[in-house]
Amino acid sequence: MKNKHIWLFTISLFLGVWIFGQTKDIPPTLINTATFDIPEKKEPKTYALRVGLDIIKPINSQFNSDFQGLELVGDLRLNRRIFVAAEIGSEKKTQQSELINFTTSGSYIKVGVDYNFFNNWKGLNNALYLGLRLARSLHTHTVNSYELYQLDQYLIETTSEGFLVGEREQLSNGWIELIFGTKVQLLPNFYAGISARLNILLSNPQPKNFGNLYAPGFNKITDENKFGAGFNYTLTYSLPFRFRKKKD
Amino acid sequence: MRKIALYLFTLLILLLSCERDDICDLGTPGTPRLIVRLYDAENPTQLKSASGYIQEVNKENRHSNINGDSIAFPLLLSANATRYVFVIENSEVGTGTFSDTLQFNYRNRKDTYTRRACGIIAEYTLDKTPVTPVNPPSWFVRSEILIDTLRNEEQAHLAIYH
Numbered sequence: 001m002k003n004k005h006i007w008l009f010t011i012s013l014f015l016g017v018w019i020f021g022q023t024k025d026i027p028p029t030l031i032n033t034a035t036f037d038i039p040e041k042k043e044p045k046t047y048a049l050r051v052g053l054d055i056i057k058p059i060n061s062q063f064n065s066d067f068q069g070l071e072l073v074g075d076l077r078l079n080r081r082i083f084v085a086a087e088i089g090s091e092k093k094t095q096q097s098e099l100i101n102f103t104t105s106g107s108y109i110k111v112g113v114d115y116n117f118f119n120n121w122k123g124l125n126n127a128l129y130l131g132l133r134l135a136r137s138l139h140t141h142t143v144n145s146y147e148l149y150q151l152d153q154y155l156i157e158t159t160s161e162g163f164l165v166g167e168r169e170q171l172s173n174g175w176i177e178l179i180f181g182t183k184v185q186l187l188p189n190f191y192a193g194i195s196a197r198l199n200i201l202l203s204n205p206q207p208k209n210f211g212n213l214y215a216p217g218f219n220k221i222t223d224e225n226k227f228g229a230g231f232n233y234t235l236t237y238s239l240p241f242r243f244r245k246k247k248d
Numbered sequence: 249m250r251k252i253a254l255y256l257f258t259l260l261i262l263l264l265s266c267e268r269d270d271i272c273d274l275g276t277p278g279t280p281r282l283i284v285r286l287y288d289a290e291n292p293t294q295l296k297s298a299s300g301y302i303q304e305v306n307k308e309n310r311h312s313n314i315n316g317d318s319i320a321f322p323l324l325l326s327a328n329a330t331r332y333v334f335v336i337e338n339s340e341v342g343t344g345t346f347s348d349t350l351q352f353n354y355r356n357r358k359d360t361y362t363r364r365a366c367g368i369i370a371e372y373t374l375d376k377t378p379v380t381p382v383n384p385p386s387w388f389v390r391s392e393i394l395i396d397t398l399r400n401e402e403q404a405h406l407a408i409y410h
Contacts, residue, residue, distance in 0.1 A: 062252045097364060098364070098365065098367050100368040101266060129259075130253070146367065146368050148277040148278075148279045148323060148367075148368055149278045149366050149367040149369050151274075151278040151363070152278075152280040152281055152320075152321070152322045154304070154311050155307075155322045155324055155330075156325060157325065157326045159325075159326065163357065164359045164361065165368075166409070180257055195249050198257065203326055209359070209360065211361060211363065211364055213364055222364065223363050223365070
C-alpha cells in the first residue's frame with residue numbers, strides 16, 4: 001500500500017535527478033540476457049504481454065475539438081530486463097502555424113525494445129527503463145486557410161479556397177525515439193506508465209508547396225532541426241503466460 | 249556509461265524545452281506591393297513628384313501619404329482588381345485637390361510556400377491595361393508597365409504619368 005503511494009508520487013514528480021540516485025553502474029557486458037536468466041531451471045520462464053493505451057490522447061480528444069487521437073501500447077516481457085515494445089496510433093490535428101491553418105491526419109507505428117534497469121523486490125514488476133524505437137508515420141496535410149505573408153498590413157485577406165488550399169500528397173516520416181520512462185503496478189496486473197521521448201528524424205519528405213510541419217507520433221517538426229519531443233501516459237493490463245515445458 | 253547517457257538525455261530534454269520558435273526575419277521579402285513611379289506627362293522621361301494620399305475605396309483609413317515620385321501599396325489578391333482613391337494636391341493652382349479613383353488590374357496570382365516562420369507569399373501579373381480610371385480622371389493621364397510580373401519590390405512595376 002505504502003509502496004503504491006510512493007510510486008504514484010514518483011510518477012507525478014518525474015524528476016531526472018531522482019533517477020541518478022537509483023542507478024548503479026552495471027558493466028554493459030551484464031546486459032547479455034544469458035547472464036540474467038533465472039538460475040532455477042525447474043520453473044519455466046514467465047513471459048508477460050502487456051497491452052493498453054495512452055490516456056492523454058482520448059482526454060485531449062474529448063476537450064479539444066481540433067484534436068482526435070488514439071494510441072495503443074504494448075510490450076512483451078522476455079526477461080526481467082528486456083521488453084519488446086510497440087506503439088501504434090492515429091491522429092487528426094488541426095492547428096495554426098503563423099498565418100496558416102492546416103489539418104494533419106494519419107497514423108504511426110513504433111517498434112523497439114525497453115531495457116529495465118530497476119531492481120525489483122521479489123514479486124514486484126515495476127520498471128524504470130530506457131527504450132529505443134524505430135518509428136514511421138503515414139500522414140497527409142490539408143491546408144484549410146491562410147493569410148499571405150506581407151510586410152504591409154493595410155489589406156489583410158484570408159484565403160480559404162483555391163490557390164494553396166487543399167489536401168497534399170501522403171507523406172511518410174521515419175525517426176528514432178530515445179525513451180526514458182517508468183511503469184508502476186497499481187493493482188494486480190494493472191500498470192500506469194509515463195515516458196518522455198526524444199525524437200530524431202531520419203527522413204523528412206516535404207509536400208508540394210507546403211511544409212511538413214507536423215507528423216503524427218513525432219509532433220512538431222521545425223525547420224533546420226531534426227529533433228522533436230513527445231511523451232505518453234499509459235494504462236496497461238498485463239497477461240503473464242508460460243510456455244509449457246516440453247517433456248524431455 | 250549509463251550515467252553519462254542519462255545526463256545527456258536530460259540535457260537534451262532541457263535544450264528542447266528551450267527551443268526557439270522560428271521567427272520570420274524582417275528582411276525576408278513578403279508578398280510584393282505594387283511599386284509606382286510618377287512621371288511628367290508632358291515630359292515622359294522626367295520624374296514628377298506629387299503630394300497627397302491614397303486610400304483603398306472600402307477602407308476607412310488612408311494607406312499612406314504621397315510625398316515624392318514613388319508610391320508602394322498592396323493589392324487585394326482575392327480579386328483581380330483593386331481600387332484606390334488618389335487625392336493629390338493641385339500644385340499649380342495652389343489650392344484644391346484632385347481626387348481620382350484608379351482601378352488596378354492584374355491576374356495570375358501564384359502562391360508559394362516559403363518556410364514555417366514566413367508562410368505563403370504570392371506573385372501576380374499586371375494586365376495589359378494595368379490602370380483604368382473609374383471616373384473621368386483629373387490628375388491621372390496614362391500608365392505604362394515597367395515590369396509586368398510582381399515577384400519582388402526591387403524595382404518599380406508601373407509608371408503613372410500625370
